[in-house]
Amino acid sequence: MDSIYWRSMVVALAVASGCARPLQQAQRVSTTNVATLRSAFGTAAETATASAAPVISDPTGWATLKGTFKLSGTAPERPQLNHLIDKDQAVCMPGGKPVLSDELVVDSATQGIRDVVIYLSGPVKFPVGDPKWVHEEYLASKDATLEFDQKACIFLTPMLAMRSSQKLNILNSDPVGHNTKIDATGRTQQLNATIPALSNTLYEPKGEAQEPFNVSCSIHTWMGARMIVRDSPHFAVTKADGSFEIKHVPAGVPLEFRVWQAKSKFLQDVSIDGKPQKWNRGRFKLQLKPDEIKDDFNVVVDAKVFGN
Amino acid sequence: MKRNFNLRRLGLALTALAALSGCGAPVADFRRYETYAHKVALSAGMEKGFTPTQRQDIDEAMQALFGTPDMPSLPAVEGIELGKIASLSRLKLAAGPVGSDEQGNPRGLYREHCAHCHGISGDGAGPTAAFLNPYPRDYRKGQFKFKSTPIGQKPTHDDLKKIVLEGIPGTAMPSFKLLPDLEVEAMIEYVKYLSIRGEVERGLLQAASNLDPDDKNARLISVLPANATTEQKAAQQEQIAAVKDVVKTVVERWDQAAGAVTAIPARPKMTKAELAASIKHGRELFFGTIANCIKCHGDSALGDGQTTDFDEWTKEFIDLGKDPKVVREFVSLGMLPPRTIRPRNLRQGIYRGGLRPIDIYWRMINGIEGTPMPALSTNVRKEGDPPEAKKLNPEEIWDLVNYVQSLPYDPINSPVEAYREAQILMERPL
Numbered sequence: 001m002d003s004i005y006w007r008s009m010v011v012a013l014a015v016a017s018g019c020a021r022p023l024q025q026a027q028r029v030s031t032t033n034v035a036t037l038r039s040a041f042g043t044a045a046e047t048a049t050a051s052a053a054p055v056i057s058d059p060t061g062w063a064t065l066k067g068t069f070k071l072s073g074t075a076p077e078r079p080q081l082n083h084l085i086d087k088d089q090a091v092c093m094p095g096g097k098p099v100l101s102d103e104l105v106v107d108s109a110t111q112g113i114r115d116v117v118i119y120l121s122g123p124v125k126f127p128v129g130d131p132k133w134v135h136e137e138y139l140a141s142k143d144a145t146l147e148f149d150q151k152a153c154i155f156l157t158p159m160l161a162m163r164s165s166q167k168l169n170i171l172n173s174d175p176v177g178h179n180t181k182i183d184a185t186g187r188t189q190q191l192n193a194t195i196p197a198l199s200n201t202l203y204e205p206k207g208e209a210q211e212p213f214n215v216s217c218s219i220h221t222w223m224g225a226r227m228i229v230r231d232s233p234h235f236a237v238t239k240a241d242g243s244f245e246i247k248h249v250p251a252g253v254p255l256e257f258r259v260w261q262a263k264s265k266f267l268q269d270v271s272i273d274g275k276p277q278k279w280n281r282g283r284f285k286l287q288l289k290p291d292e293i294k295d296d297f298n299v300v301v302d303a304k305v306f307g308n
Numbered sequence: 309m310k311r312n313f314n315l316r317r318l319g320l321a322l323t324a325l326a327a328l329s330g331c332g333a334p335v336a337d338f339r340r341y342e343t344y345a346h347k348v349a350l351s352a353g354m355e356k357g358f359t360p361t362q363r364q365d366i367d368e369a370m371q372a373l374f375g376t377p378d379m380p381s382l383p384a385v386e387g388i389e390l391g392k393i394a395s396l397s398r399l400k401l402a403a404g405p406v407g408s409d410e411q412g413n414p415r416g417l418y419r420e421h422c423a424h425c426h427g428i429s430g431d432g433a434g435p436t437a438a439f440l441n442p443y444p445r446d447y448r449k450g451q452f453k454f455k456s457t458p459i460g461q462k463p464t465h466d467d468l469k470k471i472v473l474e475g476i477p478g479t480a481m482p483s484f485k486l487l488p489d490l491e492v493e494a495m496i497e498y499v500k501y502l503s504i505r506g507e508v509e510r511g512l513l514q515a516a517s518n519l520d521p522d523d524k525n526a527r528l529i530s531v532l533p534a535n536a537t538t539e540q541k542a543a544q545q546e547q548i549a550a551v552k553d554v555v556k557t558v559v560e561r562w563d564q565a566a567g568a569v570t571a572i573p574a575r576p577k578m579t580k581a582e583l584a585a586s587i588k589h590g591r592e593l594f595f596g597t598i599a600n601c602i603k604c605h606g607d608s609a610l611g612d613g614q615t616t617d618f619d620e621w622t623k624e625f626i627d628l629g630k631d632p633k634v635v636r637e638f639v640s641l642g643m644l645p646p647r648t649i650r651p652r653n654l655r656q657g658i659y660r661g662g663l664r665p666i667d668i669y670w671r672m673i674n675g676i677e678g679t680p681m682p683a684l685s686t687n688v689r690k691e692g693d694p695p696e697a698k699k700l701n702p703e704e705i706w707d708l709v710n711y712v713q714s715l716p717y718d719p720i721n722s723p724v725e726a727y728r729e730a731q732i733l734m735e736r737p738l
Binding site: 006009026027028029030032033034035036037038040041042086087122175176177179181183184185186187189190191192193194195196197198199201202210211218219221256265266268280281282283 | 315316318319322323337338339340350351352353354360363364367368369370371372373381383384459460514517518520521522529531544548551552557597598599600603604613614616617620623624628675677680681682683684685686687697698
């Protein structure tokens with residue numbers, strides 16, 4: 001008893017005497033581990049030969065993935081942004097027209113969720129250049145130039161998915177100047193360029209990102225869109241009725257997809273056929289048979305996920 | 309009781325010892341990148357954040373690659389001569405505690421001149437940081453504002469050297485022109501080292517968040533037991549390759565910087581009348597919809613056109629700061645309380661990136677990385693552009709530069725002149 005009392009006194013005093021309290025966590029390391037890792041990282045030549053590429057078996061054909069994303073429950077109201085519109089009102093809110101956030105758009109007739117992006121995220125090292133993995137139909141659009149327009153200070157494609165080999169023609173269909181700021185992550189190229197009224201600029205992403213990032217306009221700060229750039233062409237963005245389709249998915253191999261929505265970020269809690277699913281960090285795994293058309297991938301998301 | 313009395317004496321002695329021994333200078337240590345770890349965990353949807361094992365994996369990999377603040381090291385990168393970006397011998401002049409070696413060479417230059425603002429880890433959160441406006445740069449994001457290269461590219465060695473030599477007018481960043489060249493060089497290389505280190509830490513956190521959460525054996529990096537199986541060894545080789553890939557991606561961009569400098573056409577020589585005409589045209593462009601300067605710098609160029617935005621170092625964590633809970637979370641993790649970013653007041657004649665005309669040209673053509681200031685480069689006329697395309701000729705950017713440089717001397721800046729002008733106007737009504 002006594003010794004506990006004294007010990008706690010000593011500790012309390014030491015604490016109260018004012019030793020510097022680190023705000024942030026210091027690193028925690030084991031010196032032997034560090035030494036082992038250092039020699040592993042340091043010898044570049046050795047590891048280069050030793051690291052054999054992971055063996056992934058080739059796909060045996062192509063399949064199609066189709067489905068919908070729908071909301072169960074009441075859709076949250078889309079917030080109005082008009083109070084943020086502090087300049088160019090004549091163009092951005094003509095006649096005081098309400099401007100709504102497009103972070104979450106639910107179709108009132110079908111309960112479909114618009115702008116959910118579904119993209120192939122694995123196997124980890126996706127062999128993009130390999131024709132066994134990318135169907136020839138995707139070749140034609142490999143270096144296509146897509147369009148990304150803004151009108152009445154709204155990005156007309158709120159969720160854009162594109163391939164890293166493609167180009168993007170960023171248009172400004174407004175009589176006022178914009179600037180398009182692409183806060184790219186990963187290997188994707190950043191951009192922050194002024195786009196004169198009724199003009200355009202060309203953007204090349206050059207590399208892929210692991211998850212979607214923001215697109216904004218520094219002049220009109222309420223404007224926002226999301227974008228993802230992938231090396232592989234296997235992705236889709238849901239339409240207004242919540243439907244999507246990914247064609248020519250490599251079949252006969254285990255695949256991993258990720259699902260992201262602007263408000264919920266990675267979708268984790270969903271249900272399919274009434275069965276709840278836990279998509280850890282937005283991932284689901286799937287293996288399709290050659291020529292299979294899986295058209296019943298109908299996902300229901302509870303309104304609670306979006307805070308309603 | 310006798311026993312109790314003895315115990316009490318012992319306790320008193322111990323307490324006195326604890327109180328008098330002081331705390332001593334803590335060993336300098338790189339801090340974890342807590343804010344970014346939190347951001348990554350949030351955006352990856354990791355409900356419980358990183359596990360202690362995952363954090364330790366990253367800590368150990370970081371230390372194996374970059375050493376400690378007292379003992380820096382550099383990783384081997386395939387195909388890139390890292391010595392050209394930062395050499396270990398110069399890093400050692402900047403690293404460690406302040407002092408000198410037996411030959412009188414300096415040691416600890418970074419801690420002597422930089423760390424009190426920029427922090428030991430280069431996180432821009434040294435002891436004085438909170439009292440400064442603007443806050444000191446956090447190097448770990450790998451972004452620098454004042455450079456000759458486009459957005460997305462690293463600054464060149466000369467860009468950083470200019471900042472260290474000249475300082476940044478209008479901020480707390482002083483000039484280090486009085487230091488010997490070798491010491492300046494050592495500090496610049498140390499800044500690059502901290503920046504590369506920070507970017508690699510970001511990359512590793514990102515990579516760790518992308519590991520398969522359902523696979524319990526998925527690790528960023530693992531140290532193998534002596535009796536490891538072939539499978540474990542193969543898995544480790546893959547992990548090492550992945551970490552090295554992260555390092556290479558970062559270092560490659562620094563390696564490319566020197567080749568990415570934006571070339572600037574020579575400034576045209578002008579007579580007084582030509583300069584006046586150039587300033588007049590520059591003013592039209594300033595108010596026009598191609599360059600669009602007034603939208604942020606304001607109708608009177610006082611920098612009051614757009615005052616609600618943030619810089620990228622802040623925005624990447626809190627977006628536009630609409631959610632106070634998110635702001636509090638990041639502040640509690642070490643982010644300095646967010647401040648909005650103001651466009652430059654162009655009537656003061658203070659140019660942070662330098663007052664040479666070429667500096668201002670670079671700011672316009674390339675934009676300012678990490679800030680809302682966009683680049684004009686995509687709007688400069690190139691061969692083959694149709695004549696009706698809304699583009700600026702390269703010399704028109706010089707007109708803009710001339711106009712911006714004339715603004716501090718604009719008569720309306722001086723109350724006396726402004727009054728005189730107003731009187732002239734009143735006597736001769738329009």
